[in-house]
Amino acid sequence: MAKDSSNSFVRFRDAGFSYDGKRFVFQNLNLEVPQGQFLCLLGGNGSGKSTIAKHIDALLVPDEGAVEVFGKDTANPEFTYFIRSNAGLVFQNPDDQLVASLIENDVAFGPENLGIPNPELRQRVTDALAEVGLQGFEEHETFALSGGQKQRVAIAGILAMDPAILILDEATAMLDPRGRKGLMRVVRQLHQEGMTIVMITHFMEEAASAQRVVVLDEGQVRMDGTPQEVLVRADELQQLSLEVPFACRLSLLLRQRGVNVPVCITDDALKEELCALSSTM
Template identity: 65%
Template sequence: MIDFSQVGFTYDGERFVLEGIDLSIGKGEFVCILGGNGSGKSTLAQHIDALLQPDEGTVTVNGWDTSDLTALYLIRSTAGLVFQNPDDQIVASIIENDVAFGPENLGVKPDELRKRVTAALAQVGLMGFEKRDTAALSGGQKQRVALAGVLAMEPQILVLDEATAMIDPRGRKGLMKICRKLNDAGMTIVMITHFMEEASQADRVVVLDRGRIVADGSPADVLVRAEELEHLHLDVPPAAKLAIELRRQGVPVSVSIDERALEDELCRLFSTR
């Protein structure tokens, strides 16, 4: 679905924000992109939706080259992008009008448009909110409206550029549940985040540092690399952090991101003593 081949990008013509990026994301994958501030995460996300085009190499989305201006409509109909701040994405004062904005601009007919708005609001848990004022919503509700606006365009790929950064833990948990449900239904998800509890639920984790990929693998493999993550100013999942500290104190446990697995291992270990 998404392919980066030797991609390089610079904003000022001098310093590369992305350099030598080779990355392929298959249909139906759930991939989290991690990295510290300035690592190139958001720049990479905007290449998927063709908001940016590479200075070097190529990016293709579902086979279309993002540098091909004639393919922009197809690419942006295929890949939907949700930004960090929902206020940057909400364009109407009434929820149903905001959700309808994207598909309406794609030329969706009125009867189909109403169905899409209803379905999208149901997907994000906002049924019955159609006539509400967007300005009166909480941060988490606004982010759900922004997500509904993207889902109403029926994309095959959903890109979330730190979409949970400005909402509370409850809101993050709810948004993550929606993303998992969408992925289970076959949607390709690319989530830019710095929250380890989100990354741990992905199928795959890619770590960026100064515009380059420095790690790519399963959460169980990547998120236990404490020294590497700390060097990049990234947290280690709580279970892994506790396991590492226990090992330092001489407790022979496995380092894992799974809290239940660590709990079971500790129970077995101390029940035999």
């Protein structure tokens, strides 16, 4: 294997990890994320998704094989600081990651620890809050926020660190449809600006907007491809505790009823197909 991995931001090489030294969460895992890619990791509870996310942030290091982030070995303590300050990880539960009582202090916590001086620090906090739709909330208290608002504060705290790769570990799980759409817009925008994104989610509609979808089961890559290739495989996905997007379910139900539509992964695509069918009648 070529040693130079300048184009590859994340590389798992025959990696294996076990929490208890007995049962491996994943083993012989090979996974590569090129710079600038928007990757979505899918898998049931316990499939190893979150453990993989923690490896990208060097919070965990593999027991076997190696994980390289930005071409640097995560097991080498010399690189830990560099990797962690450039890979931002947003966890599942915002209550676990808010550290301050005022929103501005919480968002500033990360960049302040990186030694960012004022006034840049202040600017970053303002910008990050604007990106998640919480502009003007600087002096609000974090405890009085709803779950979804807390999650957006947590994400702003990561964005303020200006990371090169953003890892979202079910970060949208607690948001309402509007909040989720808003956050997905932020994620897509960050991706367009060149950010590498690894998103873990259970929402198939979100997976549909990624460039690449990887489905995990028992620490193994079971499917890997574009959303259009992966998300339509209903039977396989169901076996892996997942479901297919609504548009895909409806396409399949329609085909069972003799309606000649391709299996679509987005509502818009299916809508167009149906309208085309209807206009030829």
